[in-house]
Amino acid sequence: MPQPLADAVHALMGRARADLADLVAFRSVADPRQYPVEECEKAARWVADAFAAEGLTGVRLLDTPDGTQSVYAELPGPPGAPTVLLYSHYDVQPPLDEAAWQSPAFELTERDGRWYGRGAADCKGNILMHLTALRALRAVDGCYPVGLKIVVEGSEEQGTGGLERYAEAHPELLAADVIVIGDTGNFAAGLPTVTASLRGMTVVEVTVATLAGNLHSGAFGGAAPDALQALVRLLASLHDEQGALTVTGLQADQSWQGVAYPQEQFRADAKVLDGVHLSGTGSIADRLWARPAVTVLGIDAPPVIGATSSVQARAKALVSLRVPPGMEITAAQDALVAHLEAGAPFGARVEVARLGSGEAFRADTSGPAYEAMGAAMLEAFGVPMVASGEGGSIPLCSTLRTLYPEAEIILIGVEEPTTQIHAVNESVDPRELELMALSEALFLRNYAAARRA
The missing domain is CATH 3.40.630.10 (Zn peptidases)
Incomplete structure (x- = not known):
């Protein structure tokens, strides 16, 4: 030295x-x-x-x-x-x-x-x-x-x-x-x-609306379409049971050619709780560096403290999409938006706003x-x-x-x-x-x- x-x-x-x-x-x-x-x-x-x-x-x-x-x-x-x-x-x-x-x-x-x-x-x-x-x-x-x-x-x-x-x-x-x-x-x-x-990144804001206004969950719950329930189901549709992406048009089987990331090292680095399984398939390096990833960054919904007995009329989420080199960001964003717009339960109204992005x-x-x-x-x-x-x-x-x-x-x-x-x-x-x-x-x-x- x-x-x-x-x-x-x-x-x-x-x-x-x-x-x-x-x-x-x-x-x-x-x-x-x-x-x-x-x-x-x-x-x-x-x-x-x-x-x-x-x-x-x-x-x-x-x-x-x-x-x-x-x-x-x-x-x-x-x-x-x-x-x-x-x-x-x-x-x-x-x-x-x-x-x-x-x-x-x-x-x-x-x-x-x-x-x-x-x-x-x-x-x-x-x-x-x-x-x-x-x-x-x-x-x-x-x-x-x-x-x-x-x-x-x-x-x-x-x-x-x-x-x-x-x-x-x-x-x-x-x-x-x-x-x-x-x-x-x-x-x-x-x-x-x-x-x-x-990886490149794009962010979208998705809003789901089902009712003109909130309704009493006792008088209307069970039949009135719940916007928060619809949003949760819509977000869940982005992945399969293993956590792998299910968005049509987003290739998610690429492989990383380089330094490996041992699974146990990743679990320790990420502080994954005992007994909790990792998301996705393929090697850790594949999932982190070679494939796209969708993450729900936030949800606008009533907080637990102060919540009322209501069926929600509207709910909103912020969703990020990371894409690997070689995947064009605009096309990837288009695929994510198309999935969100087409997949709303109950025929709910869905609006998707495209926010910032980078290649x-x-x-x-x-x-x-x-x-x-x-x-x-x-x-x-x-x-x-x-x-x-x-x-x-x-x-x-x-x-x-x-x-x-x-x-x-x-x-x-x-x-x-x-x-x-x-x-x-x-x-x-x-x-x-x-x-x-x-x-x-x-x-x-x-x-x-x-x-x-």
């Missing part, structure tokens, strides 16, 4: 923890229905100030078409040096049930050697990965070996496409030789990983930047880099691939399986953060040297 750079990163970890605590404290959920927009604005300003303090110039907030702000910064490199774009996002998922958190969701808390808080891994931990790598390079080398561009998105979790639309309107802004997406993580803690594929992504891992990243990760972790898939979606990746077809796009991050992103008690392993920051710093050195050779 290159000791001076490793020592510099290690010495910066106290600062990284303090900065992550500041950043986690912002309730930067990019949905004004849940949290004030000022929380996102304060987070954006914090990020802008942090990169400005590391010598980046041209720091500014980009007002994107979805009404949110992305942070942008840049710094030209030495003559002839390549340009590297570093990406992450400062918006976070809502905390869900805050009472289920073992410590406050928006207060970084150390417990059992991990740092807990919403966004600690996804994706504020990755912002600190970028910052710590840059700080270490400045401390040891006094400068950066490459030209830098930084973009930190403000609405990635909402999938509203603000940064994608902004980039399409300003294609010169994010142009780079290499784009490092800090929004994934290692296949397992301590195993350095690049993410080679992402799947597959990386070309054969270029010189990947070679440089592999060498960097081997130095930092002491074990060879592997490539894995990722069941999640980052719609910006496909936009960047279209805008900059010659750029290498590398996906890395601190989000190993036990971080519980998008769930309660999200956390980050500080050792993963340290080694990933070191890997990124080494990569910037390695790639610059390779381009000079």
Whole structure:
């Protein structure tokens, strides 16, 4: 391991923890229905100030078409040096049930050697990965070996496409030789990983209506068509008894050709309860990385507390569809919508609204930047880099691939399986953060040297 750079990163970890605590404290959920927009604005300003303090110039907030702000910064490199774009996002998922958190969701808390808080891994931990790598390079080398561009998105979790639309309107802004997406993580803690594929995603909102208004369940129940019952049956029709998809037009028998995901490891990572069977068929890797998946994200229905004895007139659900590389997102969405519109019980009225979507992504891992990243990760972790898939979606990746077809796009991050992103008690392993920051710093050195050779 290159000791001076490793020592510099290690010495910066106290600062990284303090900065992550500041950043986690912002309730930067990019949905004004849940949290004030000022929380996102304060987070954006914090990020802008942090990169400005590391010598980046041209720091500014980009007002994107979805009404949110992305942070942008840049710094030209030495003559002839390549340009590297570093990406992450400062918006976070809502905390869900805050009472289920073992410590406050928006207060970084150390417990059992991990740092807990919403966004600690996804994706504020990755912002600190970028910052710590840059700080270490400045401390040891006094400068950066490459030209830098930084973009930190403000609405990635909402999938509203603000940064994608902004980039399409300003294609010169994010142009780079290499784009490092800090929004994934290692296949397992301590195993350095690049993410080679992402599923695309689309979201639809389905509303079922059966009555002009709610009715007394004693006077009318048993004959009056219940919209909530109809919705539940409609959603159940999306899968068979094994949990495999049953949507006509969605191929769901593809196979993953790459690193395997042992079933017992998955059960442990996902914290599946004893005796509960997994959904779907095929290998775990097939199900997560090679096949489409439909998930019911939420249902509008009366809560248990305060519910009345009523037959429901209307019910609504939010449904997501993830699709693997090679499956066109619009055609997949069409198939899902057709299934929902055709399958309503009782002849119920069904309305399906199409919300945001993004294409799947597959990386070309054969270029010189990947070679440089592999060498960097081997130095930092002491074990060879592997490539894995990722069941999640980052719609910006496909936009960047279209805008900059010659750029290498590398996906890395601190989000190993036990971080519980998008769930309660999200956390980050500080050792993963340290080694990933070191890997990124080494990569910037390695790639610059390779381009000079």
